[in-house]
Amino acid sequence: MLKIENLHAEVDGKPILKGLTLAINPGEIHAIMGPNGAGKSTLAYTLGGRPGYDVTGGSVDFAGQDLLEMEPHERAAAGLFLGFQYPVEIPGVSNVQFLREALNSQRRNRGEAPLSGGEFLKVARAQADAMGMDMDMLKRPVNVGFSGGEKKRNEMVQMGIIDPRLAILDETDSGLDIDALRVVGEGINRIMRTPDKAVLLITHYQRLLDYVQPDFVHVLSAGRIVRSGGKELALELEREGYGALAA
Amino acid sequence: MNLALPSVRQEAWRWSDLSGLEAIADAPRGAVEALDPSAFFLDLGGPRLVFIDGVFDAASSDPQGVTIGPVDAATDHPLGRAATGTGWTLSLGTDHATSGPVEIVHVATGGANHLPGRIALAADAQASIVETFLGIGWTNRLTHIDLAPAARLMRSVRLLQREGFVSLRDEAEIGQAASLVTIVLGAGEAGSRIDAALNLSGESAFAEMGGTLLCRGDQRQEAAVVLRHAAENGASRQTWRAVAADRATASLAARVEVARGAQKTDGEQSLRGLLLKRTATVNLKPELEIFADDVKCAHGATVGELDRNALFYLQSRGIPPAQAEALLTRAFVADALDRIGEEKVREAFVKDADAWLDGEGVSGGSAT
Numbered sequence: 001m002l003k004i005e006n007l008h009a010e011v012d013g014k015p016i017l018k019g020l021t022l023a024i025n026p027g028e029i030h031a032i033m034g035p036n037g038a039g040k041s042t043l044a045y046t047l048g049g050r051p052g053y054d055v056t057g058g059s060v061d062f063a064g065q066d067l068l069e070m071e072p073h074e075r076a077a078a079g080l081f082l083g084f085q086y087p088v089e090i091p092g093v094s095n096v097q098f099l100r101e102a103l104n105s106q107r108r109n110r111g112e113a114p115l116s117g118g119e120f121l122k123v124a125r126a127q128a129d130a131m132g133m134d135m136d137m138l139k140r141p142v143n144v145g146f147s148g149g150e151k152k153r154n155e156m157v158q159m160g161i162i163d164p165r166l167a168i169l170d171e172t173d174s175g176l177d178i179d180a181l182r183v184v185g186e187g188i189n190r191i192m193r194t195p196d197k198a199v200l201l202i203t204h205y206q207r208l209l210d211y212v213q214p215d216f217v218h219v220l221s222a223g224r225i226v227r228s229g230g231k232e233l234a235l236e237l238e239r240e241g242y243g244a245l246a247a
Numbered sequence: 248m249n250l251a252l253p254s255v256r257q258e259a260w261r262w263s264d265l266s267g268l269e270a271i272a273d274a275p276r277g278a279v280e281a282l283d284p285s286a287f288f289l290d291l292g293g294p295r296l297v298f299i300d301g302v303f304d305a306a307s308s309d310p311q312g313v314t315i316g317p318v319d320a321a322t323d324h325p326l327g328r329a330a331t332g333t334g335w336t337l338s339l340g341t342d343h344a345t346s347g348p349v350e351i352v353h354v355a356t357g358g359a360n361h362l363p364g365r366i367a368l369a370a371d372a373q374a375s376i377v378e379t380f381l382g383i384g385w386t387n388r389l390t391h392i393d394l395a396p397a398a399r400l401m402r403s404v405r406l407l408q409r410e411g412f413v414s415l416r417d418e419a420e421i422g423q424a425a426s427l428v429t430i431v432l433g434a435g436e437a438g439s440r441i442d443a444a445l446n447l448s449g450e451s452a453f454a455e456m457g458g459t460l461l462c463r464g465d466q467r468q469e470a471a472v473v474l475r476h477a478a479e480n481g482a483s484r485q486t487w488r489a490v491a492a493d494r495a496t497a498s499l500a501a502r503v504e505v506a507r508g509a510q511k512t513d514g515e516q517s518l519r520g521l522l523l524k525r526t527a528t529v530n531l532k533p534e535l536e537i538f539a540d541d542v543k544c545a546h547g548a549t550v551g552e553l554d555r556n557a558l559f560y561l562q563s564r565g566i567p568p569a570q571a572e573a574l575l576t577r578a579f580v581a582d583a584l585d586r587i588g589e590e591k592v593r594e595a596f597v598k599d600a601d602a603w604l605d606g607e608g609v610s611g612g613s614a615t
Binding site for chain 2 (some may be wrong): 048049051071072073075076077082084087088089090091092093096097099101102103105107109141158162195
């Protein structure tokens with residue numbers, strides 16, 4: 001599904017990713033862990049196409065298409081979802097308005113008919129219910145006045161409505177208490193744990209992996225994957241720390 | 248007409264460009280066919296008036312209680328003084344109201360047209376007036392407003408001219424506990440100058456003036472409002488949003504004066520500009536002049552660009568860049584139009600703003 005080959009990327013002229021290679025197949029959940037500054041968020045933003053994250057080498061193939069040639073909204077329409085570490089507040093735009101426009105833009109881009117207001121609300125209500133989010137919150141401006149946990153919950157509601165093929169979740173566990181962590185973890189499993197979908201989970205700590213069991217764990221250090229293994233690698237990292245690996 | 252136009256060397260006109268006005272005024276009328284005004288009535292059930300090039304069009308009007316004739320309005324305003332003579336008057340007696348909002352559609356076909364209007368509401372009278380400006384040419388208006396104690400007036404003005412210039416001059420006396428709310432939408436392609444002097448002369452009077460100016464191409468639109476609190480306990484609100492794209496210029500000058508005896512005045516002013524391109528210009532000038540010591544006057548003025556983080560967030564969810572920009576711009580202007588009282592009017596104005604944001608432009612008349 002996603003094939004990253006020898007990816008190099010820089011921010012403000014500073015090289016951050018230095019030859020990253022990773023392949024993700026349908027049905028797999030991969031976790032990328034690593035110390036601060038290793039390039040975890042840069043990887044997420046580079047795959048999402050954020051302006052200012054410049055690819056200087058390598059290639060990324062997403063389901064047979066050259067991901068790096070696509071605009072951010074085209075990547076979304078192709079089935080890529082980027083979960084933000086810090087979801088953005090947008091005053092004056094309601095969640096419902098935003099998500100309906102997002103979903104219908106993607107559908108148009110894929111040549112599908114847009115959903116009517118009623119059809120959309122049905123989908124939105126089901127996803128909000130599943131994440132324990134009040135419909136009233138969906139009518140409020142995007143993330144404005146939401147707590148850290150509510151923002152991450154909202155990311156999962158969005159992911160459920162958009163129903164992507166590949167989710168890249170950037171530190172979705174940061175700022176969550178134990179209860180919220182469980183709800184978000186269950187959301188990821190419910191929406192993405194199917195044979196035709198895949199997840200790239202970027203995280204600093206092992207604790208989210210108690211709820212979302214990864215098939216593969218990779219350690220990112222100084223812009224490259226320095227070690228890969230199964231889920232036991234996450235436990236080892238938790239025990240030993242990143243220091244031993246960097247050394 | 249021999250016009251003594253103000254110069255940009257005068258402080259109140261420093262952002263104006265009136266240099267093209269004489270040429271527009273000298274151009275012939277009838278350069279475009281008059282638009283069908285009926286498409287711009289909102290079916291609000293009140294009087295309807297159509298003015299074509301400043302001349303009352305009885306055939307397409309139903310003026311009910313609004314009269315046509317010499318208007319009792321005088322001013323020394325440099326543009327407003329050209330708009331005297333015959334015009335329209337809405338005069339309501341004590342505790343009266345019109346059958347529904349008064350709708351006035353002004354259609355211009357080229358050249359210059361000048362027209363005065365007068366609104367006089369006796370005590371406790373209530374009215375709402377919706378004005379729409381269409382076509383091409385220089386359209387110049389003077390509106391005198393006189394509100395007796397506890398009278399209430401809501402004005403909604405939309406500028407949809409395709410070409411030329413629209414100048415509005417409002418002069419209002421607002422009596423004790425009376426209320427005047429004026430909301431303006433500039434969503435056409437013409438230049439504009441919205442100019443007002445509002446005097447809160449009675450105790451506990453309320454005045455609000457604000458709106459949204461949407462500018463693109465080489466368009467210049469500006470609002471210049473002077474709001475004077477002359478009596479105690481008055482309240483005023485000015486919420487303006489200016490959006491400038493391309494090489495356009497949007498300017499807002501809003502002044503609040505609080506006279507010596509006008510204690511307990513509560514004034515609020517929010518001027519915000521949005522630059523959609525680095526080549527565009529937004530000028531903001533908030534001014535407060537306070538001679539009373541027990542007043543509350545809040546003011547804010549900011550100019551910025553669309554939030555890049557928000558733009559990327561919307562795009563990452565599948566919304567194409569142009570649509571993402573339109574969505575954020577719509578959110579930016581929304582609170583200024585929210586103040587329109589009647590739902591139908593508000594919806595029509597929001598639709599006009601949306602059409603501008605979607606890049607369709609507004610129908611100001613088709614060229615012949």
